[in-house]
Ligand code: HEC
């Protein structure tokens with residue numbers, strides 16, 4: 001009920017917002033003199049581009065700020081339920097907010113999710129060295145050992161070029177050659193997974209318009225993917241479409257047919273779970289801006305005047321709200337910067353409220369199924385409930401993992417979270433019926449869930465929170481004897 005109310009409110013909000021009239025002029029393009037370079041076609045070192053393009057390079061350096069700060073998502077005002085929801089998966093160990101492109105290699109190297117069995121695919125959206133590694137190793141790149149092979153090779157390709165101003169590994173982190181041909185500086189696609197996924201939909205990205213390229217360069221990385229079961233290759237689940245329900249259908253059918261059943265098994269519910277990753281491209285593609293053909297770069301790389309005279313595309317990718325004059329008012333000149341920011345905050349507030357509710361429903365669903373298992377409910381009922389746990393979590397995770405907190409597609413986010421809540425409540429409903437038949441005390445179950453969740457919240461060390469998600473009330477079901 002509570003969920004329905006917030007859904008209704010946000011529908012009203014979205015209707016009100018659509019009254020904003022987009023007065024979309026076409027902003028004057030930056031001036032580029034001779035854009036061709038004498039660089040090698042294989043240039044991957046970011047500061048090799050400094051001399052030719054000092055303005056874009058200096059803008060790029062701003063991605064280092066704020067330095068040294070990694071923010072865990074597990075703290076109470078972000079998403080405190082995650083150590084429960086990702087229990088038994090790497091994401092229960094460490095899950096942080098994004099930082100700038102220049103930090104990508106440093107961050108992937110330091111995160112606790114990387115272990116001895118991590119594979120090359122994990123480097124794919126982090127370093128300019130990746131296209132060269134794929135060229136050299138072919139399809140062996142994807143499944144190769146991250147620690148033993150891929151990380152050392154990546155670092156070796158950058159050896160001798162470290163410059164302090166770019167920070168640790170900034171010289172080979174997401175950068176110029178990922179999006180530009182180093183000789184012509186035309187936008188280009190360097191990641192085969194994107195090319196292949198588009199090809200399967202009949203789209204030849206080498207024919208893309210200039211405007212599409214202003215989003216496609218981002219869609220190489222800011223997308224949902226999974227590792228192909230044959231060789232670990234990064235694969236996009238887009239064959240049925242880009243919406244959460246279409247990607248879910250893919251995972252339930254095509255992915256399973258090729259041998260990909262789940263990302264991990266959940267230790268509380270035993271459900272075969274799917275993990276969603278940062279689908280900014282997919283979710284924004286059918287939002288109000290995506291439908292209107294507004295590109296990622298329009299908001300995230302607005303034109304700015306740098307040395308007082310020349311205009312460049314900003315190469316500081318971050319929140320457009322830091323600079324709404326350029327990022328938003330180029331099109332929405334009828335609104336003040338403050339009005340536009342307030343619109344975004346309103347959307348994000350109702351989005352995050354709905355997110356809290358859907359995550360809580362998933363938490364309860366996991367524990368209800370745990371009790372079905374320990375109380376001895378019939379296997380087929382357990383499996384049915386586990387399916388709804390998997391489905392419920394997919395539909396909020398694909399939205400929670402999207403980094404705009406609802407702005408890229410307010411209605412799409414709400415639709416997905418409605419599907420999430422329905423599925424999770426279905427799991428709880430099935431469990432409640434079975435537990436009632438077994439004379440389990442549901443009020444006591446709710447009390448135990450509350451106590452368990454509180455103990456996760458109360459743990460101050462973010463890296464230890466997950467240890468409190470299972471306990472005497474709710475044992476790790478993967479470790480139970482089958483007797
Ligand atoms: C390149 C032009 C362009 C830029 C840049 C742009 N917008 Fe828009 N905006 C549009 C268009 C076009 C629409 C769709 C209008 C419609 O469908 O009625 C729109 C719609 C909106 C809406 C209404 C959404 C809805 O649900 O109907 C809001 C709110 C909005 N923009 C805010 C922003 C903010 C905030 C920024 C900066 C972060 C921004 N826009 C940047 C062109 C732009």
Ligand code: HEC
Pocket residue numbers: 030031032035046049050053056057060174175176177178179180185187210213214217218297301311312313314315
């Ligand atoms: C994530 C993708 C991406 C990365 C990384 C990137 N660029 Fe760009 N760059 C773009 C986009 C998008 C444009 C706008 C192109 C357009 O509209 O045609 C652009 C435009 C440019 C232009 C044309 C002039 C302008 O400012 O619009 C130059 C020069 C340029 N970038 C240099 C660089 C340099 C140097 C680096 C590395 C320090 C770099 N870029 C890194 C995406 C990227």
Ligand code: HEC
Pocket residue numbers: 097098099100101103104105107108124125126127174175178179214217218219220221222296297300301317318319
């Ligand atoms: C080669 C892969 C790659 C490409 C291409 C790419 N990104 Fe990213 N992006 C990343 C990674 C990885 C991170 C997170 C880095 C971290 O947290 O260390 C990130 C982070 C971001 C952030 C968050 C920055 C912050 O300060 O929190 C924004 C915004 C962003 N990217 C926008 C874009 C846009 C817009 C494009 C296209 C013009 C783009 N990215 C292209 C990989 C990529």
Ligand code: HEC
Pocket residue numbers: 098215218219222280281282284289290294295296297298299300318319320321344403404405407408
């Ligand atoms: C109409 C403007 C607009 C367009 C188009 C747009 N974004 Fe965003 N994006 C935003 C706003 C506004 C936010 C929220 C920023 C905040 O919360 O401070 C955001 C947030 C993000 C973030 C998280 C940034 C952070 O600091 O954590 C990423 C990553 C991102 N967008 C990537 C993309 C990509 C990739 C595309 C294209 C597929 C895209 N965006 C298209 C306006 C836009």
